[in-house]
Amino acid sequence: MNFFHRHRETTPYLLLAPGVLFLAVFFVVPLGFLAYQSLESGNFDVGFSFTWAWSNYWNAIHDYRAQFVRSIEYAGIATLLALVASYPVAYWIAFRGGRWKNLLLLFIVAPFFVTYLIRTLAWETILSDNGFVVNTLQTLHVLGPGGRLLATSTAVVAGITYNFLPFMALPLYVSLEQIDERMIEAAEDLYASKLHAFLRVTLPLSLPGIVAGTLLTFIPAAGDFINAQLLGSTQNHMIGNVIQSKFLEQTDYPSAAAMSFILMGAILVFVFVYARLVGTEQLTGTAG
Amino acid sequence: MTDQLTRRQLLERAAIGGTAITLPGLLAACGSSGTKAAGGTTSSSHKLAKTLHFSNWTLYMDTNNKKHTNPSLIEFEKKYGTHVAYVEDINDNASFFGKIQGPLSRGQSIDRDIIVLTDNDRYLGLMLRKGWAEKLDKSAIPNIKNLVAVQQHPNFDPNREYTLPWQSGMTGIAYNDTLTDPVLSVSDLLENSKLKGKITVLNSMGDAMTLVMLANGDDPTKVTDKSWNDAFNRIKKAVDNKQIRQFTGNDYAPPLAKGDLSAAMSWSGDIAQIGNKHIHWNVPKDGGALWTDNMLIPKGGDVYTASVYMNYVYDPKVQGLMEAGDPKRNITGIYYIPPVAGAKKWALSFNPAVANNPLIFPSPKTLETVHIFDNAALNNQKYLEQWQNLISG
Numbered sequence: 185m186n187f188f189h190r191h192r193e194t195t196p197y198l199l200l201a202p203g204v205l206f207l208a209v210f211f212v213v214p215l216g217f218l219a220y221q222s223l224e225s226g227n228f229d230v231g232f233s234f235t236w237a238w239s240n241y242w243n244a245i246h247d248y249r250a251q252f253v254r255s256i257e258y259a260g261i262a263t264l265l266a267l268v269a270s271y272p273v274a275y276w277i278a279f280r281g282g283r284w285k286n287l288l289l290l291f292i293v294a295p296f297f298v299t300y301l302i303r304t305l306a307w308e309t310i311l312s313d314n315g316f317v318v319n320t321l322q323t324l325h326v327l328g329p330g331g332r333l334l335a336t337s338t339a340v341v342a343g344i345t346y347n348f349l350p351f352m353a354l355p356l357y358v359s360l361e362q363i364d365e366r367m368i369e370a371a372e373d374l375y376a377s378k379l380h381a382f383l384r385v386t387l388p389l390s391l392p393g394i395v396a397g398t399l400l401t402f403i404p405a406a407g408d409f410i411n412a413q414l415l416g417s418t419q420n421h422m423i424g425n426v427i428q429s430k431f432l433e434q435t436d437y438p439s440a441a442a443m444s445f446i447l448m449g450a451i452l453v454f455v456f457v458y459a460r461l462v463g464t465e466q467l468t469g470t471a472g
Numbered sequence: 473m474t475d476q477l478t479r480r481q482l483l484e485r486a487a488i489g490g491t492a493i494t495l496p497g498l499l500a501a502c503g504s505s506g507t508k509a510a511g512g513t514t515s516s517s518h519k520l521a522k523t524l525h526f527s528n529w530t531l532y533m534d535t536n537n538k539k540h541t542n543p544s545l546i547e548f549e550k551k552y553g554t555h556v557a558y559v560e561d562i563n564d565n566a567s568f569f570g571k572i573q574g575p576l577s578r579g580q581s582i583d584r585d586i587i588v589l590t591d592n593d594r595y596l597g598l599m600l601r602k603g604w605a606e607k608l609d610k611s612a613i614p615n616i617k618n619l620v621a622v623q624q625h626p627n628f629d630p631n632r633e634y635t636l637p638w639q640s641g642m643t644g645i646a647y648n649d650t651l652t653d654p655v656l657s658v659s660d661l662l663e664n665s666k667l668k669g670k671i672t673v674l675n676s677m678g679d680a681m682t683l684v685m686l687a688n689g690d691d692p693t694k695v696t697d698k699s700w701n702d703a704f705n706r707i708k709k710a711v712d713n714k715q716i717r718q719f720t721g722n723d724y725a726p727p728l729a730k731g732d733l734s735a736a737m738s739w740s741g742d743i744a745q746i747g748n749k750h751i752h753w754n755v756p757k758d759g760g761a762l763w764t765d766n767m768l769i770p771k772g773g774d775v776y777t778a779s780v781y782m783n784y785v786y787d788p789k790v791q792g793l794m795e796a797g798d799p800k801r802n803i804t805g806i807y808y809i810p811p812v813a814g815a816k817k818w819a820l821s822f823n824p825a826v827a828n829n830p831l832i833f834p835s836p837k838t839l840e841t842v843h844i845f846d847n848a849a850l851n852n853q854k855y856l857e858q859w860q861n862l863i864s865g
Binding site: 417 | 566567569570573598601668669711714716717718719727730731732851853856857860861862863864
């Protein structure tokens with residue numbers, strides 16, 4: 185009898201301990217501190233004290249409603265664009281990639297070898313006022329003569345879409361790749377048109393990938409502040425920018441903490457509604 | 473198999489177990505960090521440390537372009553036997569303060585002997601009020617006599633007991649002459665419709681408000697609610713009109729050089745460093761701002777060694793080389809404004825072109841047109857909040 189057999193009652197604890205310890209130390213405890221901080225009042229000079237200051241929450245919602253809404257809006261549009269852009273790519277790689285599959289996947293992940301900040305700064309150059317993109321759009325009269333892309337919401341949404349695209353493309357690929365092509369053949373044998381076969385067979389079977397991809401894109405995108413900072417103007421700032429400024433510039437930790445919780449709550453509500461609409465099994469990918 | 477745990481039980485037990493394991497450990501960890509108080513090395517021992525840890529802003533030291541070394545630091549090591557571990561890890565006052573305030577508030581050392589903070593932001597004053605700075609060892613700084621007169625009694629440290637200037641700079645307006653006529657006033661910058669969406673304003677409240685208050689005919693060294701509101705509303709109007717493209721730190725430099733910006737509220741030294749002949753910098757016609765980056769010794773730093781280093785850079789000959797560089801030896805200087813009297817004489821001997829640059833060694837007449845923002849206003853919570861809300865949309 186080895187150790188684990190003799191202590192079968194305690195075995196699960198021991199096996200789980202590293203993971204639980206990690207989560208507790210790096211997630212639960214900091215979250216607890218943050219919650220505590222979000223209910224403090226005072227300022228950095230005189231110090232903060234815990235006073236159940238729920239007003240931090242009401243004030244945040246009241247003062248920064250525009251930025252909250254904008255974050256959800258930008259993240260939502262970017263998620264949708266990423267889905268539309270990466271679905272055909274993932275589909276093509278999964279069904280037509282053949283022996284190039286791995287190389288093609290590498291191309292999708294390739295931008296990740298460069299840091300986030302540099303990738304975003306590259307967009308600053310691509311979209312610059314005297315750059316190729318703006319000049320072309322001006323020639324085509326899409327943009328007026330004085331028009332620009334930098335420091336507009338278009339640039340921010342484009343930046344977010346680009347930066348989070350692989351988070352969308354990879355789960356989509358995985359779910360599409362698992363589809364048994366014979367099912368699609370069967371649908372066509374049963375007189376489904378190409379479009380019908382796609383809508384009734386391929387699309388539902390790839391739903392776990394869509395759900396995973398949209399969540400992986402939407403959740404970090406809603407809290408992003410780099411894209412709005414570098415590609416947007418003051419009118420395009422998202423809630424991440426406000427939290428950053430409250431935390432670092434104003435040293436108003438309670439407000440920053442409260443806003444973080446509000447954002448977290450908003451995202452949780454979104455995920456919950458989303459899960460209700462598409463069914464929880466899609467979230468865990470157990471539907472087959 | 474019947475006594476096998478269900479998944480749920482397993483999770484429950486693990487959760488309890490996990491909490492039981494972690495909490496005492498964590499508390500212990502928190503407790504012990506508090507007891508490791510700083511200040512152990514602060515006794516006034518007159519012994520030089522082996523290494524001096526110096527955190528500074530980017531591009532803020534004389535550099536040998538061939539060897540990628542800092543000649544004045546090598547010279548210091550030769551002379552005193554103390555190696556300077558020099559790191560340029562300060563990008564702006566707020567985030568650097570955010571980084572060090574945690575350990576300092578718990579009484580821990582931040583493992584630095586000298587840091588540099590700006591007087592037109594609130595954090596320098598905050599460091600002193602919180603008692604997070606060590607007193608300088610003036611007996612080791614006889615060269616303090618070379619400190620220029622205007623810097624001797626700042627209101628945040630009236631007798632220079634804790635801080636010494638590293639470099640100063642001016643805030644004004646830069647413009648790109650390929651894109652616009654000269655932009656020489658705040659009203660041009662904020663209200664000329666030809667520049668709509670092509671200009672930026674500094675996100676540093678002290679800089680921006682000083683310039684706008686001067687343009688309004690108000691005194692930025694004594695801020696009142698009325699002068700504040702007038703200046704604030706003038707900037708807000710320019711935001712609402714989409715005249716202002718962005719609020720920036722020193723990241724205005726690349727777009728200004730590329731042509732995305734026609735003009736920008738900007739710092740003198742940055743423009744001197746860009747060295748682009750189409751980009752011109754001026755003090756606005758109603759006046760500009762003057763700011764100074766100050767060295768200080770954070771709690772727990774080695775006071776004597778740091779003071780000896782400060783004394784070294786206040787030697788006019790050393791300062792002259794640091795400031796102007798020396799083309800014959802491939803040394804690039806700092807190119808801001810030195811606080812050391814007599815540095816210009818030496819700078820002339822090393823690099824006359826730089827020594828005669830009015831952005832680096834400004835004339836007394838130029839210095840009369842630049843002002844230091846009211847320190848009390850920098851710490852006014854209401855102003856701070858209004859300003860941050862404006863620049864963060």
